[in-house]
Amino acid sequence: MSDYVIQQVINGLSLGSLYALVAIGFSLIYGVVRLVNFAHGDLMMIGSFITLGLVASGYTPWVVVPLVVMFGGFLAGGMIERVAFRSIRGAPMITGFIVTLSVSVALQNLGLMVLGPQPRNFSFPALFRERISLGTADIAIIDLTIPAAAIVLALVLTLFIRRTRLGIAMRAVSENMLAARLMGISLDRIVFLAFGLGGALAAIAGLFWGGKFGQIDPLMGLVPGLKAFVATIIGGVGSVGGALLGGYVLGFAEIAFVGFLPPEYSGYRDAFVFALLILILLVRPQGLLGRDEEERA
Amino acid sequence: MTGFALSQRQALLLLLLVTGVAVGLLEGFGSGYLRTLAALSLINVLLAVSLTMTNGFTGLFSLGHPAFMTIGAYVAVIFTYPAGRKSFAMPDLPEIFGSIEWPLPLAALIGALAAGLAGRLIGLTVLRLRTHYLAVATLGLIIVVQTLALNLDGFTRGGRGLTGIPRDATLPLIAVCTVVVIVLCWRLKHASIGRAMMAVRENEMAARCFGIDAFRLKLFAFTLGAAIAGFGGALLPHVVSVMSPKSFGLIMAFNLIAIIVVGGQGSIIGAIVAALAISLGSEALRPLEETLGLYGMTQVAVAAALIVVLLWRPKGLFGLDEPGVRTE
Amino acid sequence: MLEVKDIHLQRGRTPVLRGLDLAVGAGEVAALIGANGAGKTSTLMALSGLLPVASGSATLAGPDGPIDITRSDPAALVAAGLIHCPEGRQVFAQLSVEENLRLGAYLNRDAARIAELRDRAFDLFPILAERRHLPAGGLSGGEQMMLAVARALMAEPRVLLLDEPSLGLAPQVTETIFDTLRDLNRQQGMTLLVVEQNAMLALEIAHRGFVMQDGRIVHSGSGAELLGDAALLEAYLGVSA
Numbered sequence: 001m002s003d004y005v006i007q008q009v010i011n012g013l014s015l016g017s018l019y020a021l022v023a024i025g026f027s028l029i030y031g032v033v034r035l036v037n038f039a040h041g042d043l044m045m046i047g048s049f050i051t052l053g054l055v056a057s058g059y060t061p062w063v064v065v066p067l068v069v070m071f072g073g074f075l076a077g078g079m080i081e082r083v084a085f086r087s088i089r090g091a092p093m094i095t096g097f098i099v100t101l102s103v104s105v106a107l108q109n110l111g112l113m114v115l116g117p118q119p120r121n122f123s124f125p126a127l128f129r130e131r132i133s134l135g136t137a138d139i140a141i142i143d144l145t146i147p148a149a150a151i152v153l154a155l156v157l158t159l160f161i162r163r164t165r166l167g168i169a170m171r172a173v174s175e176n177m178l179a180a181r182l183m184g185i186s187l188d189r190i191v192f193l194a195f196g197l198g199g200a201l202a203a204i205a206g207l208f209w210g211g212k213f214g215q216i217d218p219l220m221g222l223v224p225g226l227k228a229f230v231a232t233i234i235g236g237v238g239s240v241g242g243a244l245l246g247g248y249v250l251g252f253a254e255i256a257f258v259g260f261l262p263p264e265y266s267g268y269r270d271a272f273v274f275a276l277l278i279l280i281l282l283v284r285p286q287g288l289l290g291r292d293e294e295e296r297a
Numbered sequence: 298m299t300g301f302a303l304s305q306r307q308a309l310l311l312l313l314l315v316t317g318v319a320v321g322l323l324e325g326f327g328s329g330y331l332r333t334l335a336a337l338s339l340i341n342v343l344l345a346v347s348l349t350m351t352n353g354f355t356g357l358f359s360l361g362h363p364a365f366m367t368i369g370a371y372v373a374v375i376f377t378y379p380a381g382r383k384s385f386a387m388p389d390l391p392e393i394f395g396s397i398e399w400p401l402p403l404a405a406l407i408g409a410l411a412a413g414l415a416g417r418l419i420g421l422t423v424l425r426l427r428t429h430y431l432a433v434a435t436l437g438l439i440i441v442v443q444t445l446a447l448n449l450d451g452f453t454r455g456g457r458g459l460t461g462i463p464r465d466a467t468l469p470l471i472a473v474c475t476v477v478v479i480v481l482c483w484r485l486k487h488a489s490i491g492r493a494m495m496a497v498r499e500n501e502m503a504a505r506c507f508g509i510d511a512f513r514l515k516l517f518a519f520t521l522g523a524a525i526a527g528f529g530g531a532l533l534p535h536v537v538s539v540m541s542p543k544s545f546g547l548i549m550a551f552n553l554i555a556i557i558v559v560g561g562q563g564s565i566i567g568a569i570v571a572a573l574a575i576s577l578g579s580e581a582l583r584p585l586e587e588t589l590g591l592y593g594m595t596q597v598a599v600a601a602a603l604i605v606v607l608l609w610r611p612k613g614l615f616g617l618d619e620p621g622v623r624t625e
Numbered sequence: 626m627l628e629v630k631d632i633h634l635q636r637g638r639t640p641v642l643r644g645l646d647l648a649v650g651a652g653e654v655a656a657l658i659g660a661n662g663a664g665k666t667s668t669l670m671a672l673s674g675l676l677p678v679a680s681g682s683a684t685l686a687g688p689d690g691p692i693d694i695t696r697s698d699p700a701a702l703v704a705a706g707l708i709h710c711p712e713g714r715q716v717f718a719q720l721s722v723e724e725n726l727r728l729g730a731y732l733n734r735d736a737a738r739i740a741e742l743r744d745r746a747f748d749l750f751p752i753l754a755e756r757r758h759l760p761a762g763g764l765s766g767g768e769q770m771m772l773a774v775a776r777a778l779m780a781e782p783r784v785l786l787l788d789e790p791s792l793g794l795a796p797q798v799t800e801t802i803f804d805t806l807r808d809l810n811r812q813q814g815m816t817l818l819v820v821e822q823n824a825m826l827a828l829e830i831a832h833r834g835f836v837m838q839d840g841r842i843v844h845s846g847s848g849a850e851l852l853g854d855a856a857l858l859e860a861y862l863g864v865s866a
Binding site for chain 1: 429430440448555592601
């Protein structure tokens, strides 16, 4: 395989992992409360800025940073739910959608207010900026770390959902809220957990995004958040495996689009992604792994 | 509310009177700033009323208005842009367009037509989607159109944006257009087609059982809304003289949604009131934003207000009602 | 055990319960019968904390004194031993039989005890043991009902509310279920409140019966009394004995 192709495959894995991390959280939340959380991408932004804060302060050793970031994301996700979404639980879908949209706008503008619009950056420790050779290709270590982290996190999450008491409870709530309550399951707690886990994953995606692309700003979460939605749709809503798959499919598709078409088309990558979304929604709305929920009017 | 209510004719006369007087005063005595503010506020009213028609009547949820505004705006500007500078700013524009310079009303109509056509094509594709999928698809549409505008820079000057657009959108012109749109949407709402739309909104399944073609109605609402959005989008750059692909984006979509949610998701009067309130209110807050150095504060306030309204009065301030006017 | 006085309840703007009075003694089997729309399901949902009560009182006898049902949330009531087996069985179709049972004992943290209860459930309904790792959605109607009951039993209920256990089930299966219920009551002294459209079935195992119409109790008596009162059954339920 040529160097260029190897490079693109690695890029696809890397980008796909980022989308997958955000998509998994998104899917988890949708599964539990049937809410399309527009503000999810902004949790990625929050993660990036937490990272920036930790790195800038200089107190925190890098080993600990990811853990703190995930914890911060967990809290942020849970708190946003508590403050904004709990009161609309059970409201019609449109209301929920508008509220999440409002929260997203609020978060972005709060970010602008507090942090200012100019992009910032932080660097990963030197180790990750090194490059190694894979065959004759030259790969950045970070592009290998990201997929590894994503897979590990996805596995841990899957184990959690399948094996632990809370995980099973989450699946129960996903399926039938009424029956779950009759088991004594506390909806508040499970929903908080879902948002928290989603937030943690999005936050760590933010950490990696900032490290890989080198630039963060308060509005950065919007487009990746939307793309994560696309990834969720591709893979099938409500399924962690689906979100993971969708993330990678989208990542590879986007890289293929940019990598194999002439450079003058690369600016159209975002348009391509959303055109893909519309295509999927028309042709196979339940996604690759999803069950046949009624998507059509 | 007391039993006082105007007949529809009286309401129309009142609207014309108030608008005419306000515009007359502003044209005669108002500063440039006030006139611009009024112009922008009225365009918001126009857009909000049309979104009320698209989203509110049939209950579909589209965030796509800004995309159609962008289409309408760029198409119109192709016709109104000073001929001398066209070849410089839009080098890829075919020769025929290079020399023409048409008046705004005509150009805006062409823009509206283009937007309406796009609306119909897109509507045919996406309107079968369920609520939140439609919402995200239309949001994606904003990004697609912005990306196209950004990249087709031979026609649009891409990210650098267009400047020097003739300020042909005078306040009286905008006022006339706004009133026309209001009357149009009002008549639509109270005609049988409007009632059919609202039946679809209330219970689509039941409406279809009565032989109502829900899809056709939604398509109609979507297309018409797109056309009007295109028209409004065409007017805007001719007030402020500059435009870029980012001019009509998520923020605009959000503000429009905020307006119709606050005003009442099917209420035209509600949309008018809310549009004026939010436009003027945002502008009033702007100096505060500057002195405090907290850019983005106004937007947060709008978002917070929206959430509060949704929690307290989920149907908006007026729901489907038209307060003060007899509609039976 | 359960005392309900003058409950008024609305769903949306429609009054559903209009002054409901009910009492079930400890160790009793009570049948709540009535035509469709009488408010039977709403009654159970009020008792398990799923629906808010507009006025009236409902108390559950507890080890530390009476528990006010109207002020308790479903989780608290489950912890107090009041278990509701809802209409339509409502097993978690995508979870396995074993996971369903595990969820029945959600509030229990004692792994050994949970294993014990699970084994007991399998003894009671051997067919569930055979299917333990299969998704619950793949079971037949009768098996799902058994699972629903077994799941409810995992919580070690003091009071078990059952909503239409016979719904959609073949007569033989129904008989098995009701025999099991009667045994549970006789052997373990479990208090049962059974809502049924199939009046005969419920009254046959009941000590006490309550006939419900339009949101209130219009007639009550011992199970045998009501069973024998053909006129009553016909009048309120359209049942000819």
